[in-house]
Amino acid sequence: MSDTQLKFTKPATAASEQIFTASAVEFLNQLATHFAGEIPPLLAQREADQARYDKGELPDFDPATAAVRDSDWRVAEIPRDLQKRRLEITGPVDRKMVINALNADVDVFMADFEDAQSPTWDGLIDGQLNLRDANRGEISFEDTAKGKRYQLNENPALLIARVRGLHLPEKHILHQGKPLPGALLDFAMYVFHNHQQRLANGSGVYFYLPKLQHSREAAWWSKVFTFTEDYFELKRGTIRATVLIETLPAVFQMHEILHALKEHIVALNCGRWDYIFSYIKTLRAHADRVLPDRQVVSMDKPFLNAYSRLLIQTCHKRGALAMGGMAAFIPSKDEAENERILAKVKADKEQEFGNGHDGTWIAHPGLATTVKEVYQRYLGDSDNQLQVLRENDTDIDQALLLQPCEGERTEQGMRANIRVSVQYIAAWISGKGCVPIYGLMEDAATAEISRTSIWQWITHAQLLSDGRTVTRELFESMLAEEAEVVRNEVGETRWEAENFAPAVELFARLTVADQLDDFLTLPGYQLLD
Ligand SMILES: CC(=O)SCCNC(=O)CCNC(=O)[C@H](O)C(C)(C)COP(=O)(O)OP(=O)(O)OC[C@H]1O[C@@H](n2cnc3c(N)ncnc32)[C@H](O)[C@@H]1OP(=O)(O)O
Numbered sequence: 001m002s003d004t005q006l007k008f009t010k011p012a013t014a015a016s017e018q019i020f021t022a023s024a025v026e027f028l029n030q031l032a033t034h035f036a037g038e039i040p041p042l043l044a045q046r047e048a049d050q051a052r053y054d055k056g057e058l059p060d061f062d063p064a065t066a067a068v069r070d071s072d073w074r075v076a077e078i079p080r081d082l083q084k085r086r087l088e089i090t091g092p093v094d095r096k097m098v099i100n101a102l103n104a105d106v107d108v109f110m111a112d113f114e115d116a117q118s119p120t121w122d123g124l125i126d127g128q129l130n131l132r133d134a135n136r137g138e139i140s141f142e143d144t145a146k147g148k149r150y151q152l153n154e155n156p157a158l159l160i161a162r163v164r165g166l167h168l169p170e171k172h173i174l175h176q177g178k179p180l181p182g183a184l185l186d187f188a189m190y191v192f193h194n195h196q197q198r199l200a201n202g203s204g205v206y207f208y209l210p211k212l213q214h215s216r217e218a219a220w221w222s223k224v225f226t227f228t229e230d231y232f233e234l235k236r237g238t239i240r241a242t243v244l245i246e247t248l249p250a251v252f253q254m255h256e257i258l259h260a261l262k263e264h265i266v267a268l269n270c271g272r273w274d275y276i277f278s279y280i281k282t283l284r285a286h287a288d289r290v291l292p293d294r295q296v297v298s299m300d301k302p303f304l305n306a307y308s309r310l311l312i313q314t315c316h317k318r319g320a321l322a323m324g325g326m327a328a329f330i331p332s333k334d335e336a337e338n339e340r341i342l343a344k345v346k347a348d349k350e351q352e353f354g355n356g357h358d359g360t361w362i363a364h365p366g367l368a369t370t371v372k373e374v375y376q377r378y379l380g381d382s383d384n385q386l387q388v389l390r391e392n393d394t395d396i397d398q399a400l401l402l403q404p405c406e407g408e409r410t411e412q413g414m415r416a417n418i419r420v421s422v423q424y425i426a427a428w429i430s431g432k433g434c435v436p437i438y439g440l441m442e443d444a445a446t447a448e449i450s451r452t453s454i455w456q457w458i459t460h461a462q463l464l465s466d467g468r469t470v471t472r473e474l475f476e477s478m479l480a481e482e483a484e485v486v487r488n489e490v491g492e493t494r495w496e497a498e499n500f501a502p503a504v505e506l507f508a509r510l511t512v513a514d515q516l517d518d519f520l521t522l523p524g525y526q527l528l529d
Pocket residue numbers: 089090091092096097098100101102104112115116273274326330362363364365434435436440441442443445446
C-alpha cells in the first residue's frame with residue numbers, strides 16, 4: 001500500500017473505509033498501473049474514427065478482420081447459471097431498488113453503475129456496499145416513512161453488475177495525478193469484494209460492459225479480466241461479460257468483439273437507446289440521416305430490426321446468447337392507460353422473441369408478468385433460443401443497418417424533447433440517474449436521444465411538419481416556454497432545490513454548440529459532487 005499511486009480527493013467515511021480497504025486499494029492501484037494508461041489512446045481512436053465519419057465516410061464492416069467473421073470458432077461454454085436469462089430487470093444500485101429487483105419475478109438483475117446511476121461519490125460507495133451485502137444474502141432496508149421493511153426472498157435473481165463506460169472519469173481518485181477511469185473503479189471494487197462470495201454461492205463474477213465502439217476495447221477488457229483472474233488465482237472464465245452493442249460502430253464489429261473476449265463473453269445485448277443516440281452522434285454530419293421524432297424510432301423500423309436480427313445471427317453462430325433491450329414504458333396507475341402500455345410492451349417483446357432473442361429487459365417489476373407470458377410462448381420449457389440461427393437473413397448489410405428512418409419532425413416532438421432533457425439533466429446533477437418522466441423511464445441513454453435530436457435538427461436546418469425550420473432562435477424561444485411549463489409542473493420548491501436552472505443552462509449550451517458534445521454526462525459530471 002505504501003507505494004500506491006492513488007490519491008483520494010474526498011475524506012474517508014465509515015462507508016468508504018469498508019470499500020477502500022488496504023488490499024482493495026492495492027488491487028485498484030495494480031489495475032490502474034497496468035491498464036489506465038491504455039484508455040486515452042482508445043478514446044483518441046474513437047475520435048479519429050469519428051473524424052472520418054464527419055468527412056463523409058460511413059461505418060462499415062472492416063475488411064482487415066474478414067477472417068474473424070468468416071472462420072469457424074465459438075466462445076467458451078456459457079456457465080450453467082447464465083444460460084437462462086429470459087427476463088432481466090435493471091436498475092440503479094440504491095439499497096431498496098437492489099432488494100426489490102432481486103426479489104422480482106425475473107431471472108437476472110442488472111445492477112447499474114451506468115445509464116441509470118448518477119455517479120455521485122457517496123452513491124457509488126453505497127452501491128458497492130449494497131451489492132456486497134446482496135451477494136452475501138445480508139441485505140435489508142427499513143423505509144421508516146412507509147413503515148416497510150425490505151429483505152431478500154428465497155431464490156433471488158442472478159446478479160450482474162454494469163460498470164461505467166470507458167469515457168467516464170472518476171474525479172475523486174487520482175492515479176499518477178489523473179482521474180481514474182470510472183469503469184476500472186467499478187470493476188475493481190465489485191470483483192474485489194464479491195469474487196469469493198460468488199464462488200462460494202456456486203457462481204462466477206458477472207458483468208455488463210457498456211458503450212464499446214470497437215473490438216480493440218473488448219481486447220482491453222479481456223486483458224483486464226485475465227490479469228484479475230491471475231491476481232486472485234481464479235480459474236480462467238470465472239469472470240464473464242455481456243457486452244452491450246449500443247454504438248453504431250460496434251454493430252459492424254460484433255464477431256470481432258465476441259472473438260476478442262471469447263474466453264469471457266457469454267452474450268451481446270441490444271442496448272437500443274444508446275444505439276439510437278449513437279446513430280445520431282456518429283452520423284452527425286450526414287444530413288440525409290437525421291432522425292424524426294423520438295417516439296417514431298421504434299424497434300420495428302428497418303434499421304433497428306436489422307440490428308436485432310444481425311445480433312442474434314452473430315451471437316448464435318458463436319454460441320453466445322443474444323439479449324434484447326429495454327422498452328422504456330413503465331406501468332401507470334390509470335387502468336386504461338396501463339392497458340395501452342402493457343399492449344405496447346407486449347408488442348415490442350413479441351418482436352424480440354419472434355426474432356430469436358434469448359431474453360430481454362424490463363425497467364419496472366410491474367411489467368414482469370406481461371413479458372413472462374410472451375417469452376413462455378416462444379421458449380416453452382427451453383432456457384434460450386440458441387437454436388435460432390437466422391442463416392437465411394442475407395439481407396442485412398451496411399445499407400440496411402444505416403438506412404434513414406422515415407417519420408415526421410413535429411413541434412410537439414421537439415417540445416417533448418426539451419422538457420425531458422431539462423428534467424433529466426436536473427435529476428442527474430441532483431444525483432438521480434433514472435427517473436419517470438411523462439410515463440417513460442428516462443435515463444442517460446434516452447435523454448441523450450432527446451438532447452442530440454434537437455442539436456441535429458438545428459444543425460441540419462430541418463423542417464417541422466408545420467413548415468417551420470428548426471433554428472437556434474426557434475429552439476431558444478421554445479426552451480424559455482417549456483422551462484416555464486416544467487417549472488409549473490414541478491413547483492417552485494423543487495425547481496430551486498433540484499438544480500433545474502443549471503440544467504436549463506447546460507442543456508441550452510449543449511444544444512446550440514457548433515460541435516456536438518459526445519456525452520451530456522461529461523459536462524454534467526463537473527456539476528456533480
Ligand atoms: C437505456 C438503459 O440503459 S435501460 C437500463 C437503465 N435504466 C434502468 O435501469 C431503469 C430502472 N427503473 C427505474 O429506475 C424505475 O423503474 C423508475 C425510476 C423509472 C421508476 O421508479 P419509481 O418511480 O420508484 O416507480 P414506482 O413508484 O412505480 O415503483 C413501484 C415500486 O417498484 C419498485 N421498482 C420500480 N422500478 C424498479 C426496478 N427497476 N427494480 C426494482 N424495483 C423497482 C420501486 O422501488 C417501488 O417499490 P416500493 O413499492 O417497495 O416502494
